[in-house]
Amino acid sequence: MITDLQSVISQMTLEEKAALCTGASAWSTTPVERLGVPEMIVSDGPHGVRRVPDVHSMALKSLPATCFPTASCLASTWDVDLLREMGNALAEECIALNVDVLLGPGANMKRSPLGGRNFEYFSEDPFLAGELAASLINGIQSRGVGTSLKHYAVNNQEFQRFSISAEVDERTLREIYLPAFEKAVKQAKPWTVMCSYNKINGVYGSEQHHLLTEILKEEWGFEGLVVSDWGAVHDRVAALKGGLDWEMPGPQDRRVRAVVEAVRSGQLDEALLDESVRRILRIVFKAKETPKGGAFDVDAHHELARKIAAEGMVLLKNDGLLPLKDHQHIAVIGHAAENAHFQGGGSSHINPTRVAMPFKELQARADNVELTYAEGYPTDNSFRQDMIDQAVTLAQSADVALLYIALPTFKESEGYDRTDLDLTDQQVALIKAVAKVQPRMVVVLNNGAPVAMSAWIDDVSAVLEGWMMGQAGGAAIADVLFGRVNPCGKLAETFPLKLADTPAYLNWPGGAGKVRYGEGLFIGYRYYDEKELPVLFPFGYGLSYTSFAYGNAKVSAKNFKDVNGLTVTVDVTNTGSVAGKEIVQVYVHDQKSALVRPEKELKGFAKVELQPGETKSVSIQLDFRAFAYYHPEYKQWITETGDFDLLIGASAADIRCRLTATLESTLCLPCILDMESTMREWMADPRGRQVLGALYEQIETQTRRTFGEAERYGNKKNGNEAAIGMDIMDMMVDMPVVSVLMFQQGALTMPAEEMVAGLLRQVHSTGA
Ligand code: BGC
Numbered sequence: 074m075i076t077d078l079q080s081v082i083s084q085m086t087l088e089e090k091a092a093l094c095t096g097a098s099a100w101s102t103t104p105v106e107r108l109g110v111p112e113m114i115v116s117d118g119p120h121g122v123r124r125v126p127d128v129h130s131m132a133l134k135s136l137p138a139t140c141f142p143t144a145s146c147l148a149s150t151w152d153v154d155l156l157r158e159m160g161n162a163l164a165e166e167c168i169a170l171n172v173d174v175l176l177g178p179g180a181n182m183k184r185s186p187l188g189g190r191n192f193e194y195f196s197e198d199p200f201l202a203g204e205l206a207a208s209l210i211n212g213i214q215s216r217g218v219g220t221s222l223k224h225y226a227v228n229n230q231e232f233q234r235f236s237i238s239a240e241v242d243e244r245t246l247r248e249i250y251l252p253a254f255e256k257a258v259k260q261a262k263p264w265t266v267m268c269s270y271n272k273i274n275g276v277y278g279s280e281q282h283h284l285l286t287e288i289l290k291e292e293w294g295f296e297g298l299v300v301s302d303w304g305a306v307h308d309r310v311a312a313l314k315g316g317l318d319w320e321m322p323g324p325q326d327r328r329v330r331a332v333v334e335a336v337r338s339g340q341l342d343e344a345l346l347d348e349s350v351r352r353i354l355r356i357v358f359k360a361k362e363t364p365k366g367g368a369f370d371v372d373a374h375h376e377l378a379r380k381i382a383a384e385g386m387v388l389l390k391n392d393g394l395l396p397l398k399d400h401q402h403i404a405v406i407g408h409a410a411e412n413a414h415f416q417g418g419g420s421s422h423i424n425p426t427r428v429a430m431p432f433k434e435l436q437a438r439a440d441n442v443e444l445t446y447a448e449g450y451p452t453d454n455s456f457r458q459d460m461i462d463q464a465v466t467l468a469q470s471a472d473v474a475l476l477y478i479a480l481p482t483f484k485e486s487e488g489y490d491r492t493d494l495d496l497t498d499q500q501v502a503l504i505k506a507v508a509k510v511q512p513r514m515v516v517v518l519n520n521g522a523p524v525a526m527s528a529w530i531d532d533v534s535a536v537l538e539g540w541m542m543g544q545a546g547g548a549a550i551a552d553v554l555f556g557r558v559n560p561c562g563k564l565a566e567t568f569p570l571k572l573a574d575t576p577a578y579l580n581w582p583g584g585a586g587k588v589r590y591g592e593g594l595f596i597g598y599r600y601y602d603e604k605e606l607p608v609l610f611p612f613g614y615g616l617s618y619t620s621f622a623y624g625n626a627k628v629s630a631k632n633f634k635d636v637n638g639l640t641v642t643v644d645v646t647n648t649g650s651v652a653g654k655e656i657v658q659v660y661v662h663d664q665k666s667a668l669v670r671p672e673k674e675l676k677g678f679a680k681v682e683l684q685p686g687e688t689k690s691v692s693i694q695l696d697f698r699a700f701a702y703y704h705p706e707y708k709q710w711i712t713e714t715g716d717f718d719l720l721i722g723a724s725a726a727d728i729r730c731r732l733t734a735t736l737e738s739t740l741c742l743p744c745i746l747d748m749e750s751t752m753r754e755w756m757a758d759p760r761g762r763q764v765l766g767a768l769y770e771q772i773e774t775q776t777r778r779t780f781g782e783a784e785r786y787g788n789k790k791n792g793n794e795a796a797i798g799m800d801i802m803d804m805m806v807d808m809p810v811v812s813v814l815m816f817q818q819g820a821l822t823m824p825a826e827e828m829v830a831g832l833l834r835q836v837h838s839t840g841a
Contacts, residue, residue, distance in 0.1 A: 081109075090346055091333045093354070094319055094332065095323045096321045097112065098128040098323060099125070101128045103323065111358075114174075115174040115175070115176055115221065116176065117176045118221065120177070120193075120416070122139075122172055122175060122423070136424065139375060140416050140425040141544075142415075143540065145521050146385035146546075147205065148196050149385040151201070151562075158212060159209065159212060161213070161215065162369075162377050164215075164218040165369045165374075166374070167213075167218040168366070169369040173219060173361075175221070176267065176420075177220065180194070180222055181269075182194070182196070182597075184590070185575055185576070186575060187230075188230050189488060193421055195253070195565055197567065199253045200253075200674070200677075203252055203253035206222065210262075221264075225299075227590075228271055229250075230583075231487065231488055231490045232588075236270075236586065237588050238588070239271055240274060244594070244704075244705045246273075249594055265297050265356065268299060268301055268305055268317055269305070279306045279312045301321055302321075303322050303420075310331060314341065375545050378544055379545035379552075380549075381543065383549035383553060387615040387616075388616040389614075389615075389616070390530060390534075390535055391616055394534035395515060395554060396553075400442060401443060402470065402473075404447070404471035404511070405432055406464045406475065407448070408448050409477040409519050411448070413428050414480075414519040415428065415519070415546045419486055419487025428544045429544065431550055432444070435551050438551050438555050438557070445467050448464075449500075449503050452481055454483065465506050468514070471511065476517065478496060478503075480519065490582060495524065504529045518538050518540075519542065525570070525571060537560070560616065561653060561654035561655070563724065567597050567610070569609060577596070594669075594670075598612035602673060612675075612725040612726075613656070614726065618651050619648070619651045621649075625690075627641070628642075635736055638696040641719050642690055645683065646688040647685050653683060656679075657723070658677075658723070658725070659722075661699050661717055661720070662674075664733075665713075666702065668704065673725070675725075676699035677699065679693055698710065706745045707745060712738040713738055718732070719731070744761070751807050752769060752813060758836075765836075779796075811829045
C-alpha cells in the first residue's frame with residue numbers, strides 16, 4: 074500500500090500535525106482517524122520484546138516473550154548471521170505481540186567498564202558494534218518490523234544521564250562514538266533512531282542539530298524518524314528545529330500547544346514541522362504493511378536463545394579441568410545456580426517465557442553424578458560466614474566445585490553506574506575459601522561487564538564468562554561445562570586488571586554538569602595498546618577446547634588505491650582433536666600519519682568452523698574506511714599515502730601474521746592553509762610548498778647566517794656556533810609563517826600579515 078503522504082499532510086490541521094509529533098501514550102503514536110492514519114506501537118528492546126499490555130502504562134509487567142542474551146553476550150559471539158537470526162525471531166515475537174517497532178539495538182561505546190548499561194551495549198570497538206547492530210536490525214526489519222537504534226549519541230554513563238554534557242572533540246566523535254551508528258544506519262536503514270538523554274558539547278541530544286540533522290539525516294541519508302528517549306525533550310520547539318521528529322512518551326498537551334503557537338507566531342517554520350510529520354507518517358504507514366497477531370514458536374525461540382548464549386560464552390581460563398570428565402560428585406555453589414541471573418534491570422527487563430535453571434540443566438546432563446548445592450552468598454551486600462562455611466564443607470567432599478557467581482543488580486543496572494569492578498566481598502571470600510579446599514574449581518560468572526579477578530584467579534582452575542546470558546543461558550553453561558558445546562566466544566571488550574588502569578579513569582563520571590572525554594580516541598584496547606598496559610584479558614580473547622594455527626597470510630595487492638581497498642587472506646587450521654570455531658580478527662596499523670592514530674584498529678573479522686585437522690582459507694575485505702581517519706580541519710575522512718601493516722590475530726594481543734601494503738591516496742584535499750598555518754604545514758602541503766618554497770629557503774639561510782647552527786649540524790656555514798645554543802630553525806618550523814616574518818620585519822617591504830595574505834591568495838588560487 075503506497076500512501077500519498079503529501080496529500081495526507083495537506084489535509085491535516087496544524088493541531089493534528091503537532092499532535093502527531095508527540096506520542097498518544099507511553100508506547101504509541103497519535104492516530105488521525107478521519108484521515109486513516111493508524112496508531113503505531115513501540116516496545117522495548119533490545120534483547121527481547123517488553124510489550125506492556127496497556128499502552129498507557131510504563132510500569133505494568135510485560136507479556137511473556139523470549140529473553141535473549143544481552144548485548145555483551147551477543148557481541149562475544151562475533152556472529153553476524155546468528156544476530157540476524159535472532160532479529161528474525163524478535164520480529165516474529167513483535168508481530169505476535171502487536172508491536173510495530175522494537176526499541177533497540179543500542180550502539181553506544183563502552184567508554185568505561187563502570188557504565189551501568191554496558192550490558193545493553195556491544196563493544197568498546199565501533200567497527201564490531203556497528204557490524205552487530207546492522208545485522209540485528211536487518212534481521213528484525215527483513216520481517217517488516219521496525220527498530221530504534223539507540224541512544225544517539227555519546228550516552229556512555231548513567232551518572233546524571235538526563236543532564237550531563239559529554240564534552241567530546243569532533244574527531245573522537247567521528248572515529249569512536251559515531252561509526253557504529255553510521256554503519257548501522259547505512260547498512261541496515263533502521264526505521265527509527267532514538268536520541269540520547271544527555272547533552273553533547275552543551276546541547277541536549279534531543280536538540281542536537283549537528284548530530285540529528287547535519288550528520289544523521291543529511292550526511293548519512295537517514296530516512297526514518299528520530300524519536301526522543303523517554304523524557305529526553307526539554308524544549309519541544311528547539312527539538313523540532315534540531316531534527317527530533319517524535320517526542321515520547323505522550324500525551325503531552327502542553328508540548329503540542331507550544332508547537333502550534335510557535336508556528337502561529339512565526340517562531341517555527343511550518344515546513345519544518347511538515348518534514349517531521351512526513352517522516353513519522355512514512356514509518357506509521359510502513360508499519361501497518363505487516364499484519365500483526367498470531368503466536369510465536371516459544372520452544373524454537375528458547376532453543377535459539379540457548380544456541381546464541383552458548384556461542385557468546387567466553388572461556389577465560391582453563392588449566393585442563395574443562396570440559397568436565399568422569400567426576401562422581403560435583404559441588405554446585407552459588408545463588409545463581411538455582412536462580413539464573415540472565416538479564417539486567419531497567420527498561421530492557423523481559424518477562425521470560427521460561428527460564429533454564431543452571432542447576433537443573435547440570436542435573437539433566439550429568440548421569441551417575443552426585444550433584445549437591447550450597448547457596449554460598451546472599452543477594453544483598455551482607456557478609457554471611459555461615460554460608461561460606463557450608464559451601465566449603467560441600468566442596469571438600471566433592472571431586473570438583475562449580476561456583477556460579479552473579480554480579481548482583483545493586484551493583485549493575487540501568488539507572489546507576491558501578492563504582493568499582495569488584496564482586497561482593499562475600500563472593501570473593503567464598504571463591505578463595507572454596508579454592509583452598511578444592512583446587513578443581515570452576516568459576517562461572519554472570520555479569521554484564523568486566524569484573525576484577527586478580528584477588529582470586531590464580532587460585533581457580535577455570536573461569537567461564539557466562540554474561541547475562543538470556544533465559545536459556547543456564548542450559549548453555551551446562552553444555553559448555555560438559556563439552557557438548559566447544560566454547561568459541563571472544564571478548565568484545567577488554568577486561569582490565571584494575572579500575573585505575575581504565576581509559577576514562579581520570580575523567581569519570583565528571584561533575585558540575587560536564588564529563589570530559591579526555592582520553593579522546595583512546596578507549597578500550599586502543600588505550601591499553603598505546604600505554605603498553607598489561608590487562609587481565611585482552612579484547613578479542615577467548616579460549617576453546619581445541620587450538621588453531623594461522624598460516625599462509627596473503628594480501629590481494631602490495632600497492633593499492635584507497636578507493637579499491639584490499640583483501641586479506643589467511644589459512645586457519647584446527648590443530649586439536651575436537652571441532653571448534655575460531656574468530657579471526659584483522660587490525661590495521663598506519664605506519665605514519667600527520668595526526669596521531671591508535672596503534673591498531675579492528676577493521677575486519679570472520680568466524681570459521683573447523684573439524685579436527687581441517688584447514689579453511691578465510692578472506693576479509695578492507696575498504697577505504699579501514700585505512701582512513703577523520704581530519705577535523707578537512708572535516709572529512711582522509712587517507713594518506715604510505716605503508717599500512719595488516720595484523721591478523723586471534724585477539725588484540727595475539728597477532729599471528731603481519732603483512733604490509735602501500736596505500737595510494739586518491740584524495741584531492743582542499744587547501745586548509747590559513748593565517749595561523751606553520752612553516753611545517755605550508756611545506757607539507759604540495760601547493761603550499763610550491764608557493765612558500767623559495768621564501769622558506771631564504772628564511773632558512775638568513776636565520777642560520779644570523780644565529781649560526783648548533784654543533785650537531787656539523788656543517789657550520791659561517792664558522793659560528795649557534796648563538797643561542799640551538800638550531801633556531803627547529804623551533805621556527807612550528808611557528809606560523811606570519812610570526813616568522815614578523816622577526817624579519819626590517820628586511821620586508823610590506824607588513825608580514827599582508828605578505829602572508831598574498832601567499833594565501835596564491836595558494837588558494839592554485840586549484841584548491
Ligand atoms: C531508556 C530507553 C528505553 C525507554 C523506554 C528509557 O529510559 O533509556 O532505552 O527505550 O526508556 O522504556
